[in-house]
Amino acid sequence: MKIKFYSTGGTIDKIYFDQKSTYQVGEARVEEILKEANVSFDYECDSILRKDSLDLTDADRQTLYETIRSDPHERIVITHGTDTMDKTAQKLQSIRNKVIVLTGAMQPAKFRSSDAEFNVGFAVAAVQSLPHGVYMAMNGQIFHPDKVRKNVEHNRFEAL
Amino acid sequence: MKIKFYSTGGTIDKIYFDQKSTYQVGEARVEEILKEANVSFDYECDSILRKDSLDLTDADRQTLYETIRSDPHERIVITHGTDTMDKTAQKLQSIRNKVIVLTGAMQPAKFRSSDAEFNVGFAVAAVQSLPHGVYMAMNGQIFHPDKVRKNVEHNRFEAL
Amino acid sequence: MKIKFYSTGGTIDKIYFDQKSTYQVGEARVEEILKEANVSFDYECDSILRKDSLDLTDADRQTLYETIRSDPHERIVITHGTDTMDKTAQKLQSIRNKVIVLTGAMQPAKFRSSDAEFNVGFAVAAVQSLPHGVYMAMNGQIFHPDKVRKNVEHNRFEAL
Amino acid sequence: MKIKFYSTGGTIDKIYFDQKSTYQVGEARVEEILKEANVSFDYECDSILRKDSLDLTDADRQTLYETIRSDPHERIVITHGTDTMDKTAQKLQSIRNKVIVLTGAMQPAKFRSSDAEFNVGFAVAAVQSLPHGVYMAMNGQIFHPDKVRKNVEHNRFEAL
DSSP states (O other), X not given: XXXXXXXXXXXXXXXXXXXXXXXXXXXXXXXXXXXXXXXXXXXXXXXXXXXXXXXXXXXXXXXXXXXXXXXXOSEEEEEOOSTTHHXXXXXXXXXXXXXXXXXXXXXXXXXXXXXXXXXXXXXXXXXXXXXXXXXXXXXXXXEOTTSEEEETXXXXXXXX | OOEEEEEEESGGGEEEEGGGTEEEEOSOOHHHHHXXXXXXXXXXXXXXXXXOGGGOOHHXXXXXXXXXXXXXXXXXXXXXXXXXXXXXHHHHTTOOSOEEEEEOOSSOTTBSSOSHHHHHHHHHHHHHHSOSEXXXXXXXXXXXXXXXXXXXXXXXXXXX | OOEEEEEEESGGGEEEEGGGTEEEEOSOOHHHHHHHTTOOSOEEEEEEEEEXXXXXXXXXXXXXXXXXXXXXXXXXXXXXXXXXXXXXHHHHTTOOSOEEEEEOOSSOTTBSSOSHHHHHHHHHHHHHHSOSEEEEEETTEEEOTTSEEEETTTTEEEEO | OOEEEEEEXXXXXXXXXXXXXXXXXXXXXXXXXXXXTTOXXXXXXXXXXXXXXXXXXXXXXXXXXXXXXXOOOSEEEEEOOSTTHHHHHHHXXXXXXXXXXXXXXXSOTTBSSXXXXXXXXXXXXXXXXXXXXXXXXXXXXXXXXXXXXXETTTTEEEEO
């Protein structure tokens, strides 16, 4: 059972540029997380976007939609910023015959303490076991794209 | 859906005591990993053993078996040393009406780079979705207790 | 020989707020670094400012100057943002009878990989051994406030 | 001012081998620490021994002594296990015209939380500023090889 990973940016990939005294989206971290976990399933990683999810445009979502729809793999994990993860997930819902799981992180994977590794592990198990459909995997739960909101104050996702 | 976590020791909980220039099994790390991931499902953590899994005795496994069998929760994750994880899993296989997932780590959770967080995340998704039974969750895969071996050279589990 | 630590913010103390998808200056990290290193000399920590050093005003520098001048300790380490560390150091140069060492970090101390711990260790040794005066301790070197520049491209300080 | 680093093993270089469920001395970490700190002084690293310092023999110390004595650099930092650091330092005391600073760590550099980076930073500043002689740099203090003991209970060095 092969899994395809797409990264689109977001907090999980944020790095710190001292030159600008700011955070920016860096290279995708998901492959490093998979290596660190020494996973033994078959997989492939691609980076399609490198943006804070607040900056994703309708055109970006269209590109992502077309890429995923035409991808030959049945099981796909997408790392994505948390602010508009639900919007992207909704856009993908018309894709048939695939299990698509979106995940991300509230703290950059480069931090000593981050939810990135847990979330990727959780998403990998979810994409292997769930029926066809589009899901969001955050905070140790599976959410449906139409029935979730990000609780900014408590820094987590909640079912509606 | 509440999840009960039991820790039994193993590499995931290993710490380093400079006083003795040696490692020892420390306090259970699973609760800290769940907090770091800011999980929002209901859970409870107990520590039953604090041993290298090579040191687990038949009496230890009997204690663990009785504790799990009489535990009221349906979904249980056990963190365990990797060397005899399959032996403990086999011992638990006669327990009915529960989903039991054993996981652990090849590198201590205290390390900068460890598979512990990924594995716990993976186990949490697995325990939520799998049917009743006993499973081992390592290296991004689900293994059946009777059909797995630890490949010591490549430092990972493989299906038989 | 007691050492007094003042923190003023800067990259060393940066944290990431997912709520705003942005970094901010968080609580001072220097005390945690000293505890992690299990230092056995006598010390005291105070936080006077919590700002990116690009945002420090002349009034902020005046406050810092007066605080340091009236501080009873002979040996003082200041953690500071790197962009205007030289400007603050120049402002403090008229203070007599003290060893004052400014340090900071190019990567937040919260990162898995950061220069913060090395730099604080370096600054602590420097403040113990240098004669009275004001110094900057970065990239494993001691710089004089009038003879240093930050090489933004190479992300390090250089002597003029 | 060039600095020569020699690594001899010890806790600072300990890694965890799951294959043997044990810690072992791995490759020297000091060079990685210097890179992480982006130091700009000139340096060179060599590994002469890879042992727990309790396992160092008189012959090992003789080798180390001869290597250091014939090394052309004036300023030398040695990373060393903490249990017999004083014994090695005493052996080196007859070497003339050099500043030699021994340091190490109570927690492996591979840990998320370790004193290794602080100690190396401290040793680097010390070796740049101290007069000729042999010193131990631990817990934020400089110790003389004849006037120090490791307080095992409090996990730190103390002056006698």
